[in-house]
Every structure is written in structure tokens, then in C-alpha cells.
Amino acid sequence: MNILGLSFGYHDSAAALVNEEGILAAAEEERFSRSKHDNGFPSRAIDYCLSTNGLTALEIDTVVYYENTALKWDRIVSSYVEELDQHPEYLDRVISSWIYHGKFDPEAAIARYLDMPMSRVCSLNHHQSHAASAYFCSPFSGAAVVTMDGVGEYETATISHADPDGITKLISQSFPHSLGLLYSAVTAFLGFEVNEGEYKVMGMAGFGEPNYHDAFSSLLYLKPDGEFEIDPSYFEFNCPDRLPFNERLCALLGKPRDPRSRFSFASTGKPDPEDQRYADIASSLQKCAEDTILHISAAALTKTGERNLCFAGGVGLNSLANASVKNRLNCNLYVQPAAGDDGAALGAALQWRAENTSSSRSGLKNVYLGKEYSSDEIELALDRHGVPFTQYENQTGLISEVASLLAEDFVVGWLQGPFEWGPRALGNRSILANPANPDMQEIVNTKVKFREPFRPFAPSVLAERAHEYFEVPEYFPECSPEEFMLSVVPVHEAQRAALPSITHVDGTARLHLVRRDVNNLFYDLISAFDQLTGVPVVLNTSFNLQDEAMVNSPYDALETFAWSGLDFLVMGKFVISKGDIS
Amino acid sequence: MTILIVLPETDEDIEDVDRAIRLTVERFNGYGEITYSAPKKTLIRYAAVVRNYTLGVYVPGESEAGHDTVVYITERQTIEEIEWSEGQRVYRYQINRLNLSGRGPFHQVRPAEFDEIEHPHLNRHVFNRLGPKKWGFENFPYGCLYMDPESGPVDPFGFRIQEDYLPLASRDKDHFLIAVFGGSAAFSVYCQINEMFPARLEHKLGLALERIGQRVTVLNFGMHDNVVMQEMMTYLLFAQQLRPDVVISHSGHNDIWYGLRNDPYLVTHHNIIYQQHSEYWSYLLHQEGAVPEEIPAEFNLKQNILAAMIARHRQFQEIVEAGGGRFIWGVQPLLFDRKSPHPREIEYLEDLTKFLSADPRRRKMYNRVASLIAELPSRVDEDGDFEYVDFPSVFADAGPGRELMWDHVHANPEGDDLIARCYSEHLLATWEIE
Numbered sequence A: 001m002n003i004l005g006l007s008f009g010y011h012d013s014a015a016a017l018v019n020e021e022g023i024l025a026a027a028e029e030e031r032f033s034r035s036k037h038d039n040g041f042p043s044r045a046i047d048y049c050l051s052t053n054g055l056t057a058l059e060i061d062t063v064v065y066y067e068n069t070a071l072k073w074d075r076i077v078s079s080y081v082e083e084l085d086q087h088p089e090y091l092d093r094v095i096s097s098w099i100y101h102g103k104f105d106p107e108a109a110i111a112r113y114l115d116m117p118m119s120r121v122c123s124l125n126h127h128q129s130h131a132a133s134a135y136f137c138s139p140f141s142g143a144a145v146v147t148m149d150g151v152g153e154y155e156t157a158t159i160s161h162a163d164p165d166g167i168t169k170l171i172s173q174s175f176p177h178s179l180g181l182l183y184s185a186v187t188a189f190l191g192f193e194v195n196e197g198e199y200k201v202m203g204m205a206g207f208g209e210p211n212y213h214d215a216f217s218s219l220l221y222l223k224p225d226g227e228f229e230i231d232p233s234y235f236e237f238n239c240p241d242r243l244p245f246n247e248r249l250c251a252l253l254g255k256p257r258d259p260r261s262r263f264s265f266a267s268t269g270k271p272d273p274e275d276q277r278y279a280d281i282a283s284s285l286q287k288c289a290e291d292t293i294l295h296i297s298a299a300a301l302t303k304t305g306e307r308n309l310c311f312a313g314g315v316g317l318n319s320l321a322n323a324s325v326k327n328r329l330n331c332n333l334y335v336q337p338a339a340g341d342d343g344a345a346l347g348a349a350l351q352w353r354a355e356n357t358s359s360s361r362s363g364l365k366n367v368y369l370g371k372e373y374s375s376d377e378i379e380l381a382l383d384r385h386g387v388p389f390t391q392y393e394n395q396t397g398l399i400s401e402v403a404s405l406l407a408e409d410f411v412v413g414w415l416q417g418p419f420e421w422g423p424r425a426l427g428n429r430s431i432l433a434n435p436a437n438p439d440m441q442e443i444v445n446t447k448v449k450f451r452e453p454f455r456p457f458a459p460s461v462l463a464e465r466a467h468e469y470f471e472v473p474e475y476f477p478e479c480s481p482e483e484f485m486l487s488v489v490p491v492h493e494a495q496r497a498a499l500p501s502i503t504h505v506d507g508t509a510r511l512h513l514v515r516r517d518v519n520n521l522f523y524d525l526i527s528a529f530d531q532l533t534g535v536p537v538v539l540n541t542s543f544n545l546q547d548e549a550m551v552n553s554p555y556d557a558l559e560t561f562a563w564s565g566l567d568f569l570v571m572g573k574f575v576i577s578k579g580d581i582s
Numbered sequence B: 001m002t003i004l005i006v007l008p009e010t011d012e013d014i015e016d017v018d019r020a021i022r023l024t025v026e027r028f029n030g031y032g033e034i035t036y037s038a039p040k041k042t043l044i045r046y047a048a049v050v051r052n053y054t055l056g057v058y059v060p061g062e063s064e065a066g067h068d069t070v071v072y073i074t075e076r077q078t079i080e081e082i083e084w085s086e087g088q089r090v091y092r093y094q095i096n097r098l099n100l101s102g103r104g105p106f107h108q109v110r111p112a113e114f115d116e117i118e119h120p121h122l123n124r125h126v127f128n129r130l131g132p133k134k135w136g137f138e139n140f141p142y143g144c145l146y147m148d149p150e151s152g153p154v155d156p157f158g159f160r161i162q163e164d165y166l167p168l169a170s171r172d173k174d175h176f177l178i179a180v181f182g183g184s185a186a187f188s189v190y191c192q193i194n195e196m197f198p199a200r201l202e203h204k205l206g207l208a209l210e211r212i213g214q215r216v217t218v219l220n221f222g223m224h225d226n227v228v229m230q231e232m233m234t235y236l237l238f239a240q241q242l243r244p245d246v247v248i249s250h251s252g253h254n255d256i257w258y259g260l261r262n263d264p265y266l267v268t269h270h271n272i273i274y275q276q277h278s279e280y281w282s283y284l285l286h287q288e289g290a291v292p293e294e295i296p297a298e299f300n301l302k303q304n305i306l307a308a309m310i311a312r313h314r315q316f317q318e319i320v321e322a323g324g325g326r327f328i329w330g331v332q333p334l335l336f337d338r339k340s341p342h343p344r345e346i347e348y349l350e351d352l353t354k355f356l357s358a359d360p361r362r363r364k365m366y367n368r369v370a371s372l373i374a375e376l377p378s379r380v381d382e383d384g385d386f387e388y389v390d391f392p393s394v395f396a397d398a399g400p401g402r403e404l405m406w407d408h409v410h411a412n413p414e415g416d417d418l419i420a421r422c423y424s425e426h427l428l429a430t431w432e433i434e
């Protein structure tokens, strides 16, 4: 039985294909369109899921859409009615946009695209899809499941109890009480783009102190039982027009940051005084988010009596919060690597499978579910663009060459195997560099990523050596958030100087643990780098330029290589030098 | 004969409207009596601007009656619901810059096709006889010719050249000839023929040379959309016989723009960059179905585009030098080069950003063009073979007090005057003339 899960229409469209044996393929549409957070119909992601498994639409038994459109529309209309006076024209605009983008009937769009009867297309609820994406991919047989995002239909957060019989929802929090929307609104206040700038806020938080904690406690109150309440009068959640916050929030937090201004910081690593306030607001927001997530998570564990906790929904990408949940609640945490709405496509398929077949969980040990390219395809792209290359006979030769390049401080684009599921580059579509070079953060930032210099880069470290450099236990259970770059840990004080380019201003790093059984090529590369330098860590950032989605194909990698300051490109066993093409 | 100019009810910059009025008057001066009409609530505003003319209240469909020619100065792209009388000539002067995208502001509305009043050379040779009788491109043995009589007088091939240049082949020794090549930035689509930089260059150099008893002619062979391959073909067909003393290739943008999306085999392996529409001819003639999308999924690599451009410019240089001429590569400026743009340039950039935000592939293409043109002068310099003028730097350093660019790629009259000044200073310095 082949089940296709789909999410589209809002953020991060994706397709995921599962059968009774496991997860067959999953990919975000943005990897094919290269348009970041592409929310269009995921035709290319669907085509990939089918073709890579040699299937046609006829062989798909069921397609599951990740949310309930009628219920969502109901919420939009009822929140509009509350603000009819202030925004009389809002609904007209939303209706036009929904008609234009075909949002009223996603199931019909699916049936049309796959040329199948409507009877084979169904839909679930948004948070049900999120919850399923967390539990059914986790290594746990019993767990508390927490979902948190902006908003689905009405729901913004849920607590469930999951066991082999299924997922039972215990608590549900409704719009407008949404941690995701609060975080996004303050992200916009801080001058960053909603659904994109949240990472920047996390980076900025490291420069500040949570001095605005009192202000935030007037925005969000924690209630018993894991619930919370947001004061919506500071925000424009009902009819989000230009900005998701209003004058009241400005009265509370001061002047919003101009999106065009640069977040400056002196060479001491501290922002200029006028930016300190924004860093403090970011830090206070982060603290408020962590407190809320801890509050919900603690309640989830208490209510279910479990020690295992699963997370999904966009808030699950808050790696700082994930770390504090693990540490403070002393629980086993699994976070769906595609915690955003992309992951809900997979969740929808897995939930339907659990309800209709005897299969339940399919532990997701690695994220390499995307498209893979053969040596022939790589060579074809190189020839097509007249790019000279060196081809290595075997993996050992390749690895020793690339490790030396990294040790010599070259910045390397690295494309291997299938691309990753979720927003993180975990060693198959990565830009790699030497983390021991103190200038490397700046080099990678300004010459390759062209992004804000205050955003930290992540370290990829051999799993069993991580405790030597980071404040982590010697042993990690399988599928820990650290394997998916979803947790932030302190760098040992004594090692910070050894790893200057991956240590954030607050002494932390967003760790990526690399196990040999998960990605042997990447593991061996880091080992070889260790042998040359004595450091079992490489700097790892996603392989893309600013404002572009991560690369998918050899052509994408070649193009990004050509238009950036990358020194070398490694694709499969092919090594390309910038010197040879300039 | 009478000409009615209908003024806009508009929020557009007064500067653009003033220029529109001035150019319209210049264009129809001497054809007959000019009168104006304007929407009632704007009468006071315009009364001062057109004070020597009759100004009436505009009533759509009525005010036009009895005039031989009607010109609408408007931000709209079409004139709706007016029934013009038989034989009336109608023009539209477009004042919204974003909607022009590379076309001059004067557009003929009626008659629907050009006639010999609009373009005296319309039937001069078989390719313009067979071609479309409207603004755009016509087929020609070596590619496309651009037909744009709306921007002012053009010769039978579409060049902004008014004189019979063949006698220049046997000009006196003290008579310099400069031939300018390039795309729309050299054609200077937003400047009047006397404002375009080749005309300004002729004027500036003329003043300096006059003092030492010499003279200069500057011929503009610039043609909208041309890449350097076409510049060479144009040179061979029209200019080589004149043995110009100096050849200027004022270029960069089009080779990058097309170099990004042309067939990778041709660009990468044969340094061939061509107008994309040459490819569409093959689809129309030999294939079924639609021509490919305007912006393809893959762009060529930066290094390959640069290599192709530089190779072809070098070839052009060799041909010119073989004819005893001097070759100058003027690396053209873009609006993106401006370090501190003029407020009106910023306004345009903001509009453009909004427009591009809806189309990520096009936005990417613009970004690529901008970054490559900024890098081009240093690449040309590194190459070591070229005499060049670095306009991206000149435009980058001109302060915010000067409005130089009309859109992202075309200069306005002030910008063209600056370009002419740079070429003039460059030439006079090398000629060692004060």
C-alpha cells in the first residue's frame, strides 16, 4: 500500500511517500523550485517521490492532505468578524487570494494533478499531522507528544499521549494563543522576515540579556496544566496585514528595528549600544519561548507519565529551547527534523497508515530521503558547463584530498548522496570549512553565505568525540536532537579558543553529531580531518546562497559554486577547483 | 493643422510630466498649432506650466474633436473608450517608468501601424517592407534590426543616424570619425537624439577640436538589444568601409543578460552569445508547440559568460585595429552600481524590487547581472588587452545629488551627458589635447 502525504498552500510545501514497510521518499518543493519556503503545489516533489520508487499515480492508494481546509477557513472568517470595523476589506483580499491560489479545494487540486478519483484523497487535521510526524518517526514506543506552531485550523499547540495503539490528544490550545505567532510577530518587530528570520532572532539573542522579561510576561501568561494565554491586543493576529504587531507592542518594547538597518557589532563581539536593546528584546523573547515550551513539556510529561517526549511544529526548530527541555526536564527528546509544515506531509501519511494498516512507527534514523544523483549525472553537468575536474577512483583518495583542502583553510561545497529532509544540511548538501581558523566565520559569512555576520555556524562532530569539546554526555541515545542539528550546547570553556568559528558569542554551538552508521562518508571525512589537524569537527553550513533554497542537483551546486567565493566543489567523487574555472 | 496635448491627472513626479510636455512640444513644433487640455482639478497646476498656450478642461471624447493629432501624456498603458475620428493621429507618452521596460516613452496609437509619416524609411528595403509595421524587431540577414521611429528619426536600418555617412570614407585628415556600438544604452532609448551620449560626445569633442582646426563626427550604430557579436556584424557591414579612427563598444549588460540564459554549449564551448529571440525563430519555423520559458531553469556559469564576452570583445578589437582604428570598451553602468542613488533612482529601485519579488527567477537573473557588471571592469582590467572606461565606478561615485539613470540599465540625459564627458576626457587625454 502506497500512501502519499502532502502539505502545501502556506509554508514549506512538501511530499512524502510511505508504505507498510517504511518511509520511501520525502522532499520539500523548495529544493526543486529553489524558491525558499515555496508554498506552491508540490508537483516536483510528488514527481520525485513517485519516480524514485518507480511508481505512477495509479499505484498510489491514498493521498493525505495535512490539514482541514474548511475548518481553517472558518477560523479566518470568524477572526475577521471580530475586527470587521477596523479591516472591512480584509476578507475580500483573502478570498481573492484563496481563489487565485486554488486554496479552497486542495483535495481537488491533488486529484486533478494525479488524475485520480476524489475518493482516494483525504485530509487530516494540521496538529494531528504534526503529532504523527513526531511520534511515528521517533524511536519511542510510548511518549508524550507536543506540537507547537503558528496556527493550524484553530489549534496552535497540543499535548498528546502516544503508544503503539495510536496518538490520543489530551490538551489543545487554540488561536490566538500561539507561541509561534508571538515569536513571529516579535521577529517582524526586530526587522526580520516572518517564517525566515526566526533563526536570526535566535542568533541575535546570544548578544543580549533578557532585560525585557517583565514586558514579555505581560504578553504571555502561563496557566496550569500546560496551557498559556497571549494578550492579543498587542498583535494583529486576526487580520494580519502589513505587520503582525501594533502600536501597543511598540509602546511596550520601544521603536521597532528598521529591516534595512544592519545589526552591527564591534570587534569585541558585542552589538553597538543602539542595537543592544534589540538584542535584549531577542533574548527576552527567547527566554519567554523557552519558559513556555518548558511549561508545556513538563505538563505533557506529567500528564502522560512518560520520560520520552516528541516535538513537532515550527516551534520545534527552536534549538535553544530543545536543549533546555532536554536538560531541565531530564527526558529523552525526539524532534521531527522537518518540524515545520513540510514535516506535516510525512505526518499525514504516517497517521493515515497507522489508522488503516497494521504498521505503526518507522523510526527516522537519518534524513537522507531526497533526490540522489549518479556519477554520470554529475559528469554530464560538468561537461555541459565546460568545467574541468579531478575524478577520484575511490572514497579513500577523495576523503584524504578533501580533508587536506579543509585543513589548508579552503572552503568546500559538498554534495553527496540524497539531499536532506528538513531545513538542516546534515552532510549531504553542506558547505564545509575549518572550525579552528578564527577568521573562518567571517570568510564563510561574507564570501560564501553573504548573510548577517552575527549568525553562528554549526559544528559537525564525530559522535563519540563530542564530549571532548562540548558539554554533553559521552553517550547519546539514537535519534537525539543533536544528530539533527536541533539542539544548542555549551562549548567547553577550554575548547572555545580551539573552535572559534563555530562558537557563538555566548559560548554555545548548534551541534551536529555524526555517526558512522548514519553517514559513513561524512564521518570518514571528519575522521580524516581529525587525523590531519587533531580536531574531529568541521564547520558545516547549508549549501546555498542567501535567500536561496539549499542546492539539490549537481547543476545547482555548480551554479552556487560559480557565483560564490567557495574554493572547491566536491560532488560524488569529482573535485572542482575555483582556480581551474576562473 | 492642430495638435492637442492631453495632460494627465496624475500623482507621477512633476519632473516626468514636465519633461513629457517639453518633448511633446519639441516633437510637434512647426507641425501646427498646439493646444492643451487637462482634467478640471489640475488646470491651476498646469496653467503655469503651459502659460503661452491655450489650456482647456479635458472632456474625454469631446476635447479631441477637430484636432489632427492628439497626444496623451499618461501613466496608463492604454487609452480606453475614445472614438477618434477618421484620419486623426494619436500618440501616447508613457510617464510611468516601470511600465516602459526598455521602450521609449512615445508610442503611436493611431494609425495602428507605422506609416511613412512616422517612419520615412519604412519601405526602403525588403526586410522592412516584409517586417512588422510597428515597434519592435524585424528580421535581417544577420539577426534582428530594431525599429523604433517613435524615439525620433532613425535610418533605414534603425540606427539613430541622420546624415549620409558614406562620404566620410574619404574625409580629410583633420576630421576624426568615431563609431559607437552597443545595445539600448548606446541607442539611448530614453534620450532624445540630441541628448544621447554619442551626440553629446560629438558636441564636446567638437568644441575642443575646433580650437586646433580639427573636427569630429560621432556615428551611433547602437541598437537596442545588441550583443557584441552583432556590434561586430554591424561594424563589418556599415562602418568598416569608413575606417573610423575610434570604435567604442559601449556594452556589457546584454552579453551578460543573454549569456546567462543562452544555450550552454554555444556559450561555454564556442563563446557565442546571441539574442534569445534568434532561438525562438527556430521554434517557430521548425518545431511545434510553445517556445521555451523566457527565464530558463538553468543559468550559465559566470566564468563562462565572462570568457565568452571577453573573447568576442577581443575579436572586435582585432578587427578594428586591423582597419587602423582604436578600440575602446566602455563598460556600461547600471543603476545597481550607484553607491548612493538619487531619491528618484531609489524610488525606481524600490518599484523594481517590488516587481521582482513576485518572480524569484527573474530576481535572481537581475542579481546575477548586477553582480557581474560590477565585477566586469576589474576583469577587463586584469585581461590587460583593452583600452576601457569603467562607467560602473564613475556612476558608483557620482553622489546622490545627481539623477543619472532612467531605469536599471538606461541613463537619462544627465547620465548620457556624464558618459559623453568621460569618453571625451578619455580621448582628449590620449590625444593630448587640452
Ligand SMILES: [Fe+2]
Binding pocket: A126, A130, A149, A150, A151, A152, A313, A314, A340, A341, A344
Ligand atoms: Fe504547522
